[in-house]
Amino acid sequence: MTKRIIPCLDIKDGRTVKGTNFINLRDAGDPVELGALYAQQGADELVFLDIAATIEKRKTLSELVNKIAHHVNIPFTVGGGIKTVDDVNLLLQNGADKISINTAAFKNPDLIQQLAKEFGSQCVVLAIDTKKEENGNWYVYLNGGRMKTETKCFEWARQAVELGVGEILLTSMNHDGTKNGFAVEITKLLAENLPVPVIASGGAGKMDHFADVFKDASADAALAASIFHFKEIAIPDLKKYLAQQKIVIRL
Amino acid sequence: MKLSIIKYNAGNIRSVLYALERIGYTALVTDDPDEIKSSDKVIFPGVGEAGSAMKYLKERNLDNLIYSLTQPVLGICLGMQLLCKYSEESETPCIGIFDETVKIFTTGDTIFKIPQIGWNTIYHLKTQLFNGVKENSYSYFVHGYYASKGRHTISTTNYIQPYSSGLHKNNFYGVQFHPEKSADTGEIILKNFLTL
Numbered sequence: 001m002t003k004r005i006i007p008c009l010d011i012k013d014g015r016t017v018k019g020t021n022f023i024n025l026r027d028a029g030d031p032v033e034l035g036a037l038y039a040q041q042g043a044d045e046l047v048f049l050d051i052a053a054t055i056e057k058r059k060t061l062s063e064l065v066n067k068i069a070h071h072v073n074i075p076f077t078v079g080g081g082i083k084t085v086d087d088v089n090l091l092l093q094n095g096a097d098k099i100s101i102n103t104a105a106f107k108n109p110d111l112i113q114q115l116a117k118e119f120g121s122q123c124v125v126l127a128i129d130t131k132k133e134e135n136g137n138w139y140v141y142l143n144g145g146r147m148k149t150e151t152k153c154f155e156w157a158r159q160a161v162e163l164g165v166g167e168i169l170l171t172s173m174n175h176d177g178t179k180n181g182f183a184v185e186i187t188k189l190l191a192e193n194l195p196v197p198v199i200a201s202g203g204a205g206k207m208d209h210f211a212d213v214f215k216d217a218s219a220d221a222a223l224a225a226s227i228f229h230f231k232e233i234a235i236p237d238l239k240k241y242l243a244q245q246k247i248v249i250r251l
Numbered sequence: 252m253k254l255s256i257i258k259y260n261a262g263n264i265r266s267v268l269y270a271l272e273r274i275g276y277t278a279l280v281t282d283d284p285d286e287i288k289s290s291d292k293v294i295f296p297g298v299g300e301a302g303s304a305m306k307y308l309k310e311r312n313l314d315n316l317i318y319s320l321t322q323p324v325l326g327i328c329l330g331m332q333l334l335c336k337y338s339e340e341s342e343t344p345c346i347g348i349f350d351e352t353v354k355i356f357t358t359g360d361t362i363f364k365i366p367q368i369g370w371n372t373i374y375h376l377k378t379q380l381f382n383g384v385k386e387n388s389y390s391y392f393v394h395g396y397y398a399s400k401g402r403h404t405i406s407t408t409n410y411i412q413p414y415s416s417g418l419h420k421n422n423f424y425g426v427q428f429h430p431e432k433s434a435d436t437g438e439i440i441l442k443n444f445l446t447l
Contacts, residue, residue, distance in 0.1 A: 001410065002370045002389065039434065044370055070269045075391055075432045095265040097298070097393070097432060120300045120329075122366040122393045166366050166395070197364045220364060250370045250389045 002250045003214045003242070004044035004221035005235060006199060007228045009034060011080070012052040014064055016229060031064065036071040038228065041235040043074060044250060047100070047169070047199075047223060049127075050080025051144055062094045069095020077125055077169075085114050092119060100125035100169055103142040106149070106156065109163055116164025125199075126165040128153060130186060131173040138186045145173050157190050168194065169223065171201040179205025179227070187217035199223050207233060207241045214247050254278040254445070255290035257317070260307040261297030261329055263429070270431030274438050276445060284316050292323050292445060295330035296431075298393065301353070302341025304329060314346050324423050325444045331418060331425030332398060340396050348423045351401040351415055358411045366395035367410045373428065377405040378419050380426075382443050388436045390416070390428035398427065 009016045009031045016031045035046050048068065065078050078091050079100030088099050105111050105126060115124045129141040130153040138153040157168055170190055172183030182200045191198040197220035200213045204224035213219045227233045242249045256267055258280045271278050271294075278294070279286060287293055295317060297304065308314040317324070317334075326334045333345045338353035345353070356365045372387040390408075397414040400407065406417025406426065418425040424444065430437035 001367065004369050066265075069266055070272065073270065073273060073432065073434050073438065075393070075429070092263065092298075093265060095263075095269055097263060097266065097429075117300065118303065120298060120395070122368060122395055123298055167368055195365055197368050220369070 002044070002248045003219070004199075005042075005210070005238060005249075006045045006047055006221050006223040007038045007043050007235070008047040008049060008201065008223045008225045010049050010051045010225060011064065012050070017051070032067045032071050034229070035068050035076065038235060039072045039074045042239055042250070043235055045074055045221070046072060046076040048076060048078050049100070050078075052080070062090050065091055065096050066094040079125070079127055083111070085111075085118055088115055088119060092123065098123040098125050098167070100127040102127040102129065105160065105165075106140065106142055106151075109159065112160055112163040112165055116166075121164045121166035124165050125167045125169050126157070126160045127169040127171065128157060129171050129173055132183075132186070141173060153186060154189055154193070157194060161194050161196050165196065167197045167199065169199045169201060172203065175203030176201070177226075178203050181205065181209040182213040182217065182219070182222065184213060184217040187213060187219050191218040191220065197221065207238050210238060211242060211245045211247060214242070215245075252276075252292065252445070253290045254292050254294070255287050256280045256294045256296060257287060257313065257330075258282040259297065259304060259313065261299035261304050263298040263328070263431075264296050266429075267294055267296040267327065267431045270437070270441060274442055282311060282313060284313075287316060288320070290322060292325070292447075293320055294325050294327065295334070296327040297329035297333075299329050300340060301329065301332060301338040301343045301345065301396070304333060305343050305345060308333070318346050318348065321422055323444065323447045326423070326425035327431070328394060328427060328429055331427055332396060334418070334423060334425050335398055338396060349398070349401070349403045349418045349420055349425065351398045351403060351418060353396050353398050355396050356411055363411050366393060368393050371408050371410060371428075373406045373408055373416050375404075375407045376417070378424070379447060380417065380419070380424055380440060380443050381406065383439050384436060390430070390433040390436055392416075392428045394427060398425075
């Protein structure tokens with residue numbers, strides 16, 4: 001099994017955007033075109049997050065998912081505003097390989113069980129936005145990082161895995177947008193203590209950061225957005241570098 | 252060439268259709284027995300849960316239909332598992348083309364995450380299905396259950412232990428990975444199936 005490199009395309013109004021700490025959105029292109037380009041360059045998987053969905057109470061555009069499915073030959077996950085089994089069914093029918101759930105799963109953990117039963121754990125990704133507070137604990141945040149909960153990240157992750165999620169997409173709000181590296185501490189805690197793959201997200205700035213999160217935090221995959229969108233790091237260069245670092249990667 | 256993709260309550264069916272379109276083929280997504288029977292090739296895809304999938308197929312008698320097909324059939328992921336005789340997932344008797352049984356991945360070692368999600372190698376490749384595919388090519392896998400190795404194994408993958416990532420018996424082929432999501436390698440395999 002290889003470590004995976006996953007470009008994330010944050011979507012708003014059908015366009016790719018990337019903010020710093022979830023605010024100040026910048027336009028970085030057409031998601032379909034960009035997704036197909038990343039696939040061609042050797043991305044192992046893609047994640048599309050409709051970041052406006054929960055906030056604006058609207059559902060991810062299944063039409064966009066359908067277009068993406070036509071054009072990319074690697075797996076992709078779709079998230080944002082998913083609340084029901086029907087929402088998931090629509091996305092999978094339109095060609096999504098996996099879906100990611102966040103706020104709705106936290107508010108209604110039964111949803112995880114329903115999805116795992118109906119579609120299998122392998123297509124249920126739990127996205128967690130987490131932030132380390134001054135007391136040293138990592139807490140779960142909802143609604144795209146706008147609402148704090150009193151639940152600790154590891155406790156929620158463990159509960160969700162018991163309910164049936166097949167993968168965790170972990171975003172550190174402390175690191176997201178900083179380009180100072182991934183959150184090794186919390187990623188390691190989850191990756192080394194839970195029986196499902198963990199995708200590290202937030203903070204990628206240099207190629208070293210990917211090597212660090214794979215080696216030091218045991219992440220199964222690493223996700224990044226702006227460094228790819230703005231061509232600061234090219235995927236073929238990154239994968240070649242990681243292979244040189246003795247990390248098992250698909251070339 | 253008439254090509255059918257069996258429609259049932261599993262995910263990922265459209266991705267197979269789109270992958271075929273990308274390599275220049277059109278296919279019918281259908282659960283109509285006559286359409287399926289009269290096709291030159293049949294693809295039986297799917298990502299999902301074995302128990303609910305078999306229940307759905309049985310209610311529509313599609314399980315018997317699939318068993319009776321004589322043209323080339325390609326099962327993908329759950330489709331391949333359902334072509335085996337039994338799955339530990341919800342303790343489900345399956346269609347029974349392949350003798351191999353489908354088991355749950357278990358390990359005490361946390362290095363191995365379950366389900367297996369990601370790119371892994373395929374080796375000991377046999378049959379025309381793998382023409383032009385290099386030994387140890389990477390393919391994309393997403394699964395929590397695996398088919399044991401047996402006499403129908405035509406591709407092997409290691410995860411916790413070696414298991415069948417490809418099966419073949421008579422006109423039936425199955426692959427555990429997703430050729431429709433396995434970039435260039437997957438496209439070669441799909442083309443090989445379509446030109447069998």
